[in-house]
Amino acid sequence: MSRNIIVTGAAGGLGRAVVDKFKREGYHVIALLRPGHEEAVEEADANYEVDVTSEEAVAEFVREYQMQYGELDAIAMLVGGFAMGNVEQTTQTELTKMFQLNFFSAFQMVQGFLPLVKKQQKGTFLFVGARPALQLQDATGSLAYALSKKMVISLSEILAEEIKGTDIRTHVFVPSIIDTPANRESMPDADFGKWVSPAEIAEAMHYAVNTPSLRNMTFKLYGGV
Secondary structure (H helix, E strand, O other): OOOEEEEEOOOOHHHHHHHHHHHHOOOEEEEEEOOOOOOOOOOOOEEEEOOOOOHHHHHHHHHHHHHHOOOOOEEEEOOOOOOOEOOOOOOHHHHHHHHHHHHHHHHHHHHHHHHHHHHHOEEEEEEEOOHHHHOHHHOOOEHHHHHHHHHHHHHHHHHHHHOOOOEEEEEEEEEOOEOOHHHHHHOOOOOHHHOEOHHHHHHHHHHHHOOOOOOOOEEEEOOOO
16 A cells, blocks of 8 residues: 655755655655646656645645545645845735745645544644744844744644644654755855755654654754754
8 A cells, every 4th residue: 555645845955855765765755846837856656736825725636635545644844935034124025925935835734634634543744844943043034934934833733732642743844954956056155064965854754754653753953053
């Protein structure tokens, strides 16, 4: 029987590493991609264009998923974005954008698939936080980003309370700086060797999904930063 994992943001630097890891480990990988960007992840078993910040789009995908695949083992919710700015510099528009990309992209997937996961009484939700959401000194220059990621972490904690007594699990992965091409381009003078590789995060996610004794864990992947 296939072990199914959904990976949102699958065409990104972290997404491709997660797809590759789970595919090599024998999972049936369903990749979710941004609509209209002509992206594809060849390593995945299936590619779907879904706006995961949209309640309607996710609901439609949930119906399609249940007809096509049935059970679900895990969801890796990797869609996100970053923005600089302190309290004085941050606008409501920027806050809204960060909330949409980082929080609602996870919330809609959780809300959409929770009934299925509760029905089967098992499954793992994989969230991505960020160090500024845990260390306030890192949040002062990226307020909207830190707040939105803090909401993601809180969502995972509240969900963990809701699913107590079942075999459903939630885990949060909190990196410092992920070593992706986009981050290298934006910070060309940084010491990339201190950053966290996408492959390391993918390994941690696979370990978490396949270790039933781990429940509702926060994995801090800070590297040398």
